Amino acid sequence: MNRKKLTEMLLKENRFIFIGEEAYWSDLAIRILKEGLNREFAPLNMVELEHKEIAYADFVPMLEAVPFMDQRRVVLVKSFHFAEEGNVWSKSELADFEKRMKALAGDTVCILVNHSSARSKSAKLTKTLGETMRVLSFERLNQKELAEFVAERFEQGGKSKMPPSLIMRLIDHSGYLEKDAKINLYDIDNMVKKVEAYCREKGAPDKNDIDFLFGESESGDLFRLVDAIAKPDGRQAFLHYQGLKAKGEANIKIFVTVGKLFSTAVRVSYYMEENYTADAIAAELKKSPYAVRSAQGLLRRLGRAKLIDMLEIIVTQDYNMKSGLIDEKYYGELTLKKLLDRAEEA
Numbered sequence: 579m580n581r582k583k584l585t586e587m588l589l590k591e592n593r594f595i596f597i598g599e600e601a602y603w604s605d606l607a608i609r610i611l612k613e614g615l616n617r618e619f620a621p622l623n624m625v626e627l628e629h630k631e632i633a634y635a636d637f638v639p640m641l642e643a644v645p646f647m648d649q650r651r652v653v654l655v656k657s658f659h660f661a662e663e664g665n666v667w668s669k670s671e672l673a674d675f676e677k678r679m680k681a682l683a684g685d686t687v688c689i690l691v692n693h694s695s696a697r698s699k700s701a702k703l704t705k706t707l708g709e710t711m712r713v714l715s716f717e718r719l720n721q722k723e724l725a726e727f728v729a730e731r732f733e734q735g736g737k738s739k740m741p742p743s744l745i746m747r748l749i750d751h752s753g754y755l756e757k758d759a760k761i762n763l764y765d766i767d768n769m770v771k772k773v774e775a776y777c778r779e780k781g782a783p784d785k786n787d788i789d790f791l792f793g794e795s796e797s798g799d800l801f802r803l804v805d806a807i808a809k810p811d812g813r814q815a816f817l818h819y820q821g822l823k824a825k826g827e828a829n830i831k832i833f834v835t836v837g838k839l840f841s842t843a844v845r846v847s848y849y850m851e852e853n854y855t856a857d858a859i860a861a862e863l864k865k866s867p868y869a870v871r872s873a874q875g876l877l878r879r880l881g882r883a884k885l886i887d888m889l890e891i892i893v894t895q896d897y898n899m900k901s902g903l904i905d906e907k908y909y910g911e912l913t914l915k916k917l918l919d920r921a922e923e924a
Contacts, residue, residue: 598716602763660701751792810921829910
């Protein structure tokens with residue numbers, strides 16, 4: 579599945595069942611349909627309902643209404659219960675719904691969504707309604723599919739293709755393919771955006787840049803920057819920051835690593851509560867003893883709660899920059915100023 583094929587399908591057909599845990603695809607499909615509506619009248623032509631909250635008698639008029647000042651309208655039923663047992667609609671109502679789907683007007687798009695794939699995929703209603711509606715199963719991707727997804731994302735957002743070797747390196751860092759991994763395609767998408775932001779600032783990345791952005795780093799210059807933030811010493815912090823920039827480090831790289839050092843300190847704090855020694859913590863976290871001692875210093879100066887707040891600042895600023903709310907030219911200085919302000923608070 580890719581965006582082009584999905585868009586073509588959404589334009590040609592009008593009855594869909596979306597199942598599978600990767601909500602990224604179903605959310606994208608819904609976004610594509612929304613963007614295709616007349617913006618001025620979209621609130622009237624985009625109907626979003628929760629299955630358990632809508633009685634069938636109230637649903638039918640919503641399904642059969644005609645588009646208002648537009649060529650199409652969309653009726654979306656979220657968390658649809660595909661098992662007949664426990665369904666808020668009776669068997670006779672479900673049978674009537676099936677008939678209405680077969681006769682659904684071409685100017686109305688109806689979508690049933692449920693991300694609990696284990697139950698929905700094998701449910702009787704999925705198979706019954708699937709004879710009339712297009713069933714799209716958005717399951718977790720395998721390695722080949724994930725590589726294609728990442729490549730397509732780079733082609734959408736960048737000016738050139740990303741080499742397959744770097745795509746695989748990003749995938750390895752993500753952990754998406756590991757058993758019981760919690761990461762999803764939204765997380766992968768955010769990783770791609772981070773690389774795109776880096777490319778806009780510093781040009782095409784190499785494997786070392788990918789390792790730096792998503793792996794571990796213990797650069798002495800960055801430790802000195804973090805130390806100045808923690809004191810807090812604004813003059814020294816900005817000097818170290820400008821020094822890193824003069825050496826060619828990208829803003830995104832600098833603050834990714836600062837965030838990792840803060841995150842390490844938060845993790846170290848939990849082991850300290852259990853009376854682990856520094857060497858034992860280093861072994862548990864697979865960090866150098868120096869990294870653990872630096873983390874302990876951060877904790878003494880800032881405390882866990884403040885470190886968590888500062889991590890939130892970095893995440894928020896990162897999002898604002900990627901969303902265009904902050905000009906990339908000023909992102910670094912603004913983020914550093916916010917971190918220093920939080921460090922200074924009692």
